[in-house]
Amino acid sequence: MTIHFGIIIIGDEILSGKRADKHLPKVIELLGARGLQLAFADYVGDDPARITATLARAFAGARESGDVVFSCGGIGATPDDHTRQCAAKALGVEMALHPEAKALITERMMDTAKEQGVPFDADRHDNIHRLNMGVFPVGADVILNPYNKIPGFTCKAGAGGIYFLPGFPVMAWPMMDGVLDTLYLHLHQKSAYIEKSIIVFGSMEATLTPLMLELEAKHAGIKVFSLPSVDHPTYGRHIELGVKGMPDAVGLAYPALLAGLARFDFKLGPELVRS
Numbered sequence: 001m002t003i004h005f006g007i008i009i010i011g012d013e014i015l016s017g018k019r020a021d022k023h024l025p026k027v028i029e030l031l032g033a034r035g036l037q038l039a040f041a042d043y044v045g046d047d048p049a050r051i052t053a054t055l056a057r058a059f060a061g062a063r064e065s066g067d068v069v070f071s072c073g074g075i076g077a078t079p080d081d082h083t084r085q086c087a088a089k090a091l092g093v094e095m096a097l098h099p100e101a102k103a104l105i106t107e108r109m110m111d112t113a114k115e116q117g118v119p120f121d122a123d124r125h126d127n128i129h130r131l132n133m134g135v136f137p138v139g140a141d142v143i144l145n146p147y148n149k150i151p152g153f154t155c156k157a158g159a160g161g162i163y164f165l166p167g168f169p170v171m172a173w174p175m176m177d178g179v180l181d182t183l184y185l186h187l188h189q190k191s192a193y194i195e196k197s198i199i200v201f202g203s204m205e206a207t208l209t210p211l212m213l214e215l216e217a218k219h220a221g222i223k224v225f226s227l228p229s230v231d232h233p234t235y236g237r238h239i240e241l242g243v244k245g246m247p248d249a250v251g252l253a254y255p256a257l258l259a260g261l262a263r264f265d266f267k268l269g270p271e272l273v274r275s
Helices: 023-032 048-065 083-091 099-116 125-134 169-182 205-218 247-261
Strands: 005-010 038-044 068-072 095-097 135-137 141-143 152-157 160-165 194-201 222-232 236-245 267-274
Touching: 005 023, 005 048, 023 038, 023 068, 023 169, 038 048, 048 068, 048 083, 048 152, 048 160, 068 169, 083 095, 083 135, 083 152, 083 160, 095 099, 099 125, 099 141, 125 135, 135 152, 141 160, 141 169, 160 169, 194 222, 194 247, 205 222, 205 236, 205 247, 222 247, 236 247, 236 267
Parallel strands: 005 038, 005 068, 068 160
Antiparallel strands: 095 135, 141 152, 152 160, 194 236, 194 267, 222 236
16 A cells, blocks of 8 residues: 555635745655655635545545545634544544643643743633643544644544644644654655656647656656746746656666657757755
């Protein structure tokens, strides 16, 4: 089974432009550093029905294909935070205060009281309300938060699962690191994923399609890509044609790509390598 990684980013503030999303480029960076790739990304606002539907699709992918999905945002305890409740609804389970989450949140509240020089009162209304951040779908496990101890949670489904993290990057990113380096260390690639490409002038994508299909059919484990541009500041109108995958596979497929291009009378530009 090929495990695919995905991300769900939740919040009206992202879709309205009030805040710029930083999670997508970061998860691409974190996965890339481990020789892994992001397969899909979803953005959804603070609408419970849409969040539930998005999570239901993600859980289906986890059960059927072993997908590993990070969900960022909406796990707090304010009226516009719906992710915990929507996760339970998508799974068809009840919610309950997780005992480990309760202990961690209580520890954080005691630390805060100590920093403020006031006695800790567990029965104070706002402290009781904060425990709602530890009310998770039944069967969930906690994800430790090294920033302020308020945990996230994970719900497994088949071979995969969804990892629910805060929307704050300073919290979410170390938590992603922890998940990738503990639960999925066995998936890290020793050889970095790379891509090799070349700039092609004077061609249409339709002309190159048979060559692309031929390469994918003959070279297992690589993907062929074409990125057309009409107004590039350096190359103007062109197509970047390339292959991507593990180094050994790319090392065989890329010379075949160049040999295939030699059948045409195209002007070729520089070759590009990315890892």
